[in-house]
Amino acid sequence: xxxxxxxxxVQVGHVHLKVANLERALxxxxxxxxxxxxxxxxxSAAFLSAGGYHHHIGLNTxxxxxGEPPAPGTTGLYHLALLYPDRAALGDALKRLLxxxxxxxxxxxxxxxxxxxxxxxxxxxxxxxxxxxxxxxxRDAHGELAMYTRPLHLESLLAEAQ
Numbered sequence: 001x002x003x004x005x006x007x008x009x010v011q012v013g014h015v016h017l018k019v020a021n022l023e024r025a026l027x028x029x030x031x032x033x034x035x036x037x038x039x040x041x042x043x044s045a046a047f048l049s050a051g052g053y054h055h056h057i058g059l060n061t062x063x064x065x066x067g068e069p070p071a072p073g074t075t076g077l078y079h080l081a082l083l084y085p086d087r088a089a090l091g092d093a094l095k096r097l098l099x100x101x102x103x104x105x106x107x108x109x110x111x112x113x114x115x116x117x118x119x120x121x122x123x124x125x126x127x128x129x130x131x132x133x134x135x136x137x138x139r140d141a142h143g144e145l146a147m148y149t150r151p152l153h154l155e156s157l158l159a160e161a162q
Contacts, residue, residue: 015080016058019122020067022046025059028121032100033082033093033128056082069123079117079125090114090130091161094154097128107152111138112145114152 019025022043029035035048038055044062047055057080070076084090094116097104105125106117115129140146 014056014058015077016060017077017080017120017122017124018064018067019059019061020064020069021121022059022061024121029057029059032096032102034096050082077124079127081115081127081129084128084130087114087130087157088160088162090116090128091157091159093128094157095161098158107154109148109150109152111147111150114157116152 017025022045026037026046026048029048030037035050035057038047038049038053040046044065045058045060047058049056082093084093097116097118102118104116104118108115108117111132113129113131115127118126118128120126138146138148
């Protein structure tokens with residue numbers, strides 16, 4: 001390992017979001033996406049996860065209660081991304097979104113992954129995706145990664161839902 005590179009075992013652990021209304025945010029992350037609340041601090045914060053981890057997403061109103069989303073053209077979080085284990089689980093996520101009436105901002109096949117893009121109730125970008133196995137990743141003539149953006153066929157994704 002090059003001493004200027006981060007250790008290859010490092011992963012993104014969690015995202016903590018400022019929200020305007022904790023109950024509204026919990027409704028989306030818990031009831032629509034299906035994350036489980038692992039801890040709650042009154043009406044000011046909650047921590048949610050999948051699979052029993054302490055938390056993948058933190059939500060709080062400490063600086064943002066009743067606040068407005070950041071204006072377009074400002075800096076900040078582009079999106080948080082939730083990685084699903086397989087295509088069937090991502091299809092199930094799409095089913096949940098459709099059932100809840102959540103509109104997609106987009107859906108893309110990137111060669112290395114398939115992704116759904118949407119906004120949470122506070123306007124934060126959310127990506128729900130699944131990675132393809134590395135041996136299926138697109139490569140150029142020199143063997144370098146060659147990602148792309150093509151339309152994702154939602155009907156076939158829904159057909160694989162669990």
